[in-house]
Amino acid sequence: MEHTRIKQLLIAEDFGQEVIVKGWVRTFRNNQFIAINDGSTLNNIQAVVDFENTDEQLLRRVTTGAAVRVKGELIQSLGKGQRVEIKVNELTILGDSDPEKYPLQPKKHSLEFLREIAHLRFRTGTFNAIFKVRNALAFAVHQFFNERDFVYMHTPIVTGSDAEGAGEMFRVTTIDFDNVPRNEDGTVNYKEDFFGKSTNLTVSGQLEGELAAMALGNIYTFGPTFRAENSNTTRHLAEFWMIEPEMAFYELEDNMDLAEELLKYVINYALKNCPDEIAFLSNRLVEEEKSKPQSERSEMNLVDKLQFVLTNDFERVTYTDAIEILKRSKPNQKKQFKYLIEEWGADLQSEHERYLVEKHFKKPVILTDYPREIKSFYMKQNEPDAQGRHTVRAMDILFPGIGEMVGGSQREENLEKLLARMAEVGIPEHEIDWFLDTRRFGSAPHSGFGVGFERLVLFTTGMSNIRDVIPFPRTPKNAEF
C-alpha cells in the first residue's frame, strides 16, 4: 500500500514527510487548492498545487468527483480550520469526472434528490457521517453482546412460519408464473416449489431465537427482516435490520435492564467514536430546521437528545397508569391529540408516546403490562386485575421524537396457557409445533426484545426519513440499485 489514509494524515505530527494520498476531488479553488476526500473521514485534506508549474491540461481535469493521486510534502497549514495540508509535487488523475455529467456538484443537494442517486450519495458529507454512525452502532451492538457472552445466531431469512402471527409477507419461490404446478383441487402445489412448501421472508427471528436461548442461554440475532406492507411513510421500510436478544431465565425486569443498558451502551459508543460525524449531523439538523416555524423545531439539538437518553434512568410505568396520565393530560382534555384516549385498551399512537416522554416524564419511558388483546400471542399472561382486565408482560421503550424504540416481553412459558391463547387468536398448533417443544421439554421463564436498527440509526443521526439511514432502501415500488 503506497498511500496513507486521510484520517491518519489529518492527525499526523511529522511535518516535512513525503506522503501519497488517493481520493476524490470535492472542490478545486483558484486553480490551486484541491480538497480531497478518501472516505476515511468526513473531513478533506487540502492539497496545494503549484499551478504555474503544472500542465494546464492536467489542471483542467481536476474536477469535482475525479479520482486523484497526489504525492507531496505534508506541511502545517496556514489556512483557517485545518492543521495540515499537502504541498503537491506530483499530481495524477486516476479517473476523470465530466463536470457536465457528474450529478454531485459542490452545492447543497436536497435529500430527495440524493435518494434518487443513492449509489452516489455516499460521496457527500452527510451520508459519509450517517454511514459511519450506522457502522459504529452496529459494531457496538456486537461488542455489547460479546462482552456479556451472548451467542450471535443467524436465524433463517427464508421461513415457512410467520413469527408474529401477523404482518404481510413476501413470498420466496422458484415457481414460474407461466407454469404454476397445481394439485387436483386446483390449488397451487407447493411441493413442487424449491423448498417443497410455501415459503416467505422472515418477519422476525424471535421464535428461532427462543429455540436457541432455551439451550445456549443468552443469544441475539442481528439480521434483515421484511414486511410487505404498502406503507409509504418516513418510518417504514420493506427490508430492515433487527436486533433480537433472547434470554433464558430472564424475567421482565431483567429484560428491561438489559434493553436500557444496550441502548445507552451503543449510543454512548457512537458519541465517543463518531464525535465529528455527530457534530456535523447536529449542525445539519439545526440548519434544516431554520426553514421551519419555531413551533416545529426540535426542543433539543441532536447531542442534547442523545445525552437525554444517556443521563436519565428510563421511567418504568404500566400501561394502565399511562392511560390514566394520558386521559387527564392537557392535549387529551383540549382535544389536541389526533386520537383521543377515552378508555383502557386503546392502542397508543406516536403522539401519546411522545407526550409521555417529552412532556410528562421528560425521560425515556418503558411501558409495561399492556392489554393482552393488542399484543402478540407468545407474551406471558398476567393474572387478570381487580376489574378482570387481561394484560401481558410486555414492555415497549419510548424515545423522544421517535416513539417506540424497543418492543419486548417475558414469554409465556406455560404450555397450556400458550395453547389457549393460540386457539383464541387462531394459530394452529401444528404450524409451530417445533416452537412448542421449548414449552414441552424443560420450559423455563425467558424473555427477549427487538430493536429496529434503522430506528436506532435514525435517532442517533437526527435524520427524519428512514430511507436516508440505510444504504439502498426498499419501499413499495422501489428496489433500485
Place this chain on the structure above:
Amino acid sequence: MEHTRIKQLLIAEDFGQEVIVKGWVRTFRNNQFIAINDGSTLNNIQAVVDFENTDEQLLRRVTTGAAVRVKGELIQSLGKGQRVEIKVNELTILGDSDPEKYPLQPKKHSLEFLREIAHLRFRTGTFNAIFKVRNALAFAVHQFFNERDFVYMHTPIVTGSDAEGAGEMFRVTTIDFDNVPRNEDGTVNYKEDFFGKSTNLTVSGQLEGELAAMALGNIYTFGPTFRAENSNTTRHLAEFWMIEPEMAFYELEDNMDLAEELLKYVINYALKNCPDEIAFLSNRLVEEEKSKPQSERSEMNLVDKLQFVLTNDFERVTYTDAIEILKRSKPNQKKQFKYLIEEWGADLQSEHERYLVEKHFKKPVILTDYPREIKSFYMKQNEPDAQGRHTVRAMDILFPGIGEMVGGSQREENLEKLLARMAEVGIPEHEIDWFLDTRRFGSAPHSGFGVGFERLVLFTTGMSNIRDVIPFPRTPKNAEF
C-alpha cells in the same frame, strides 16, 4: 438476576458461598448427581443432592432435559475432572421433560438424526461447541474490520440485479399465483408486483459494495446471500452468509494481504477464545474417523489444521504455473484425478486444489490470474500473455480439506474494457447502469473478495456437513423451523 451462570461458577474460587444455578439436566446419576448445563459453557456443573432428605416425587422429575433451579453451597469437588460442585440445599423443577417423549437422551445421537431435530440440537455438547465457535468467528470478523476502520455496509437482500451475472435466483414477490397480472402481450406485469419490478434474493452484495467503497474507501458486508441451485451436497446451502470486503485503491497484492490477514486473525481469535470448544470438536473428529479406513482419515487433527493456516505464509502462484504443476503431478500422470488436467483453461476441481495445498506446497495457496473465460465479467483484465491467452486479476485462496475458502479479484476500473467484456458475456448495459457510474465518475483501482462464512465455520470446527454449522439449514425441499 438471582442466578449465576455456570461458566462463571466453574472458575470461581470462593468456595463456601451460596449460589443459585438455573439450567437443564444433562444426566442424573445414582439419585444423587445432577449434571446441569445452562448453555453458557460446554461444560456442566455437578449438583449433589442429599437424596435421603429429598422428596422422592421431586427426584423422579429430575430427568434429562428438565429445567431446574438449584440453590446450594459451592464446594471443591472430590470427583474426577471437575474443580467445583454444588451441595444442593434447594431443588426446584422449572419445567419437566417427559423421558418417554424427549428425543435427546444421554447417549450418542447421529448427526443425521440431530439435523431432523435441529430445534433441539443446540442442547448437545457438539452443537453448543459449533455455535460458540461460529459466534467467535463472526465477532472476530467485525472486530478485524473495525480495527482497520472499514465501514460495515448492509447491502440489500431484495434486489433487481444479479451481481454475478450468473446463478439461479429466488423470486421475491407478493403476486398471487391465482391472479397473475398480465401485460397485453401476455407476459407477467411486474409493475403490479410489490416493488414495481421483478425482484430476487441477492446472490452477492459486491456490486453495491463497490458503490460504497468508491466513496467511503474501505467497506465490508456480512449478510445472507442465496442460491436457488438444486445441489444436495454437503457443501451447498440455498441460504448462507457471506463476508465481502471492497477496498478503493487496493490492487491485487493488497487484496491478498488483507484476505490472508483476515483468515489468520479470525481463526486465531477462535482458537484463543474457544479452546474448550475446539478441543472438544477435535476429539469428536478423531472419534468419528475411527470408523473410517486409515487412508480416509485426516492427516492432521483439527488443531494442527488450524495451526497449519496460522503458521504458514500462504503460497502465491499463478493459475498458469499451477496448471503446469498439476499436469506433471503423480495423480494426473497416474490418472488418479477424477478430472485429468490436460490443458490451460481447465477449471480446477476440489481434488486439484487440495493436491496443491496438501501435497505439493503443504501450505495454504493463493492462485492468481485465472483464465478470463472461467471468471466473472467485472475482474480486471491482464494484457494477453505471449501465447495470446487472456487472464484476469483474480485470486482464490485454497485451504486443506476444503478447497476454495476465498474468491476475489482486482476489479476492472476501465469503463471501455468493462463494457466490452459485458457485451461478450451478454450483460446489457442498462441493467447495471448505476454500477457503471463508478467507472464514469472518478474511477480508480479497487479490489475485493468474498468469504463464505459457513465454509469458514466448517473449516474451523472440523465438521464435514455444512448443514451442521448453520442453525437452520435451507436446502432443496427443506425449510423446516
